[in-house]
Amino acid sequence: xxxxxxVSLKNGVLDPQGRAIHHAIEGLGIHGVQDVxxxxxxxxxxxxxxxxDQLETMCKQLLANMVIENYRIERLAA
Amino acid sequence: xxxxSAVITFPGSNCDRDMADALEKxxxxxPHRVWHGDAELPQGLDFIALPGGxxxxxYLRSGxxxxxxxxxxxxxxxxxxxxxxxxxCNGFQVLTESGLLPGALLRNAGMxxxxxxxxLTVENSQSLFTGGYSAGQTITIPVAHHDGNYFxxxxxxxxxxxxxxxxxxxxxxxxxxxxxxxxxxxxxxNVLGMMPHPERMIEAEQGGTDGRALFESAIEAxxxx
Numbered sequence: 658x659x660x661x662x663x664v665s666l667k668n669g670v671l672d673p674q675g676r677a678i679h680h681a682i683e684g685l686g687i688h689g690v691q692d693v694x695x696x697x698x699x700x701x702x703x704x705x706x707x708x709x710d711q712l713e714t715m716c717k718q719l720l721a722n723m724v725i726e727n728y729r730i731e732r733l734a735a
Numbered sequence: 736x737x738x739x740s741a742v743i744t745f746p747g748s749n750c751d752r753d754m755a756d757a758l759e760k761x762x763x764x765x766p767h768r769v770w771h772g773d774a775e776l777p778q779g780l781d782f783i784a785l786p787g788g789x790x791x792x793x794y795l796r797s798g799x800x801x802x803x804x805x806x807x808x809x810x811x812x813x814x815x816x817x818x819x820x821x822x823x824c825n826g827f828q829v830l831t832e833s834g835l836l837p838g839a840l841l842r843n844a845g846m847x848x849x850x851x852x853x854x855l856t857v858e859n860s861q862s863l864f865t866g867g868y869s870a871g872q873t874i875t876i877p878v879a880h881h882d883g884n885y886f887x888x889x890x891x892x893x894x895x896x897x898x899x900x901x902x903x904x905x906x907x908x909x910x911x912x913x914x915x916x917x918x919x920x921x922x923x924x925n926v927l928g929m930m931p932h933p934e935r936m937i938e939a940e941q942g943g944t945d946g947r948a949l950f951e952s953a954i955e956a957x958x959x960x
Contacts, residue, residue, distance in 0.1 A: 670886060671911065673846050719803060722796055722832065724839040725886055 659733040660703055660712060664721045665696035696726075738762035738954055740782040743810065745771040745801045750787035750824065750932065757934035758784065761950040771804040781957050782819050783810055785826030787879070787932060797840060797882040798828030807833055819863055819953055820926045824880055827918070827928035836919055836928045837895070838887030843880070844911025850879040852942070854906030855917055855931060859899045862920055863956045864927045867948030873906055874945035876931035883930040885912040885919075895919055902927055 666672050672694050679693040699720055703712075712730055721728040740758050744751045751768070759765045766784070767777045776783070791800035801807065807829070814820045814835050822830040830836040843849055852875050857868040868874065887895070892913055895901055903918035910930070918929030933946030 669888075671841065671844060671884070673842050673844050673884075673911070677846050719799065720795070722799070722839055724831070724837075725841065 658703055658705060658707075660701040661731040661733065662699040662701065662712075662716055662720050663696060663729045663731065664699065664726050665728075666694060667725055667727055670725045737764045738766075738782060738957070739777070739780050740764070740766040740784065741769045741776055741780050742766045742784045742786055743769050743771065743806055744786070745788070745790035745804060745825075745829075747790045747792055748786050748788035748825065750934065753932070754784045754786040754823065754934045757937045757946070757950060758782070760937060761947060762954050769806060771801065771806050774805045774809065776806070776809045776813060780813065780818055782821070782953060783813060785810070785820065785822040785829050786934075787824030787826060790825055790829065793882070796828075796832065798825060798830075798832040801825070801829045802832035802834075811835060814921070814926050817923065817925050819957070821864065821949075821953070822926075822928040823932055823934065824878075824883075824930055827930055828882065830926060830928040835926050836921055837891050838885055838913075838919065840882045840930070841884040841886050841911075842882050843884050843909075848879075848881045849883070849910055850877070852877045853909050853917075853931060855903045856906050858901045858904050859920070861899070862902060862924050862927070862952075864920075864949050864953050865902055866956055867952035875936070875943055876933055876946055877935050878909060878931045880910070880930055883910040883912065885910075885916045885930075887913060892916075898922065900924075903929055903931070 674695045675693040716728040742755045828840050857872045860868045860870040900920040905915040905917045933949040936943045936946035
């Protein structure tokens with residue numbers, strides 16, 4: 658099964674990378690982008706034996722730093 | 736006393752020799768050198784140092800992989816027993832990632848790597864690591880980091896300040912750190928994480944000696960204990 662984990666910065670956590678991207682977008686001459694937040698997409702290929710609890714554990718203990726980040730797990734049909 | 740110390744080396748550490756050199760020069764005893772894949776620390780350690788560098792290439796997040804390496808289980812256990820642990824730069828990032836210190840270190844607010852001497856204010860001169868300084872003293876210590884922007888929620892920051900756990904504060908804008916925090920202590924006071932590199936300021940040839948008192952403070956406190 659393919660699993661996608663989206664890791665994003667929590668609201669209120671400054672994102673200098675997103676700000677720099679925002680600035681670069683304006684440099685392209687495209688206006689109207691209000692805000693940019695950069696995150697991570699982690700794709701996993703997991704056996705059916707991997708439980709939902711185990712996915713939550715790997716997100717909480719490694720893939721995301723819960724002090725500054727949120728995560729969202731998306732399971733893709735095979 | 737002869738200090739029984741250890742410097743942990745992760746793949747990608749690059750200040751481990753500087754740290755070992757500083758510990759040896761100040762204490763007179765060479766530290767044990769411990770590899771990240773080791774599961775155990777040498778017996779009877781008085782002091783553990785996590786050095787600067789780019790452990791595991793900063794993959795995922797700075798310090799994230801190192802915090803989950805085999806040796807860190809032993810470091811966490813030792814810290815919880817009260818063994819002093821100093822984490823500098825990447826070592827600070829490893830300490831926050833491992834949960835030994837609160838907060839996290841984000842990308843510098845200015846996006847650039849910052850590598851220069853900075854002024855630090857000693858906020859707490861009563862700790863194991865800072866007893867050789869006076870409160871409010873300004874010292875000069877180099878920084879060299881990309882992810883040194885200290886973040887914690889407001890309640891955590893208030894608690895740290897209220898409990899005297901902010902050891903050092905930047906005396907100038909460096910990286911966007913919350914409340915200019917440069918170094919924090921754990922609740923028990925035996926774990927210090929800081930972005931600036933005291934091990935790079937222990938003898939005149941390095942351009943200054945303001946970092947030396949940190950190591951001397953810890954050694955004296957341990958000898959008196």
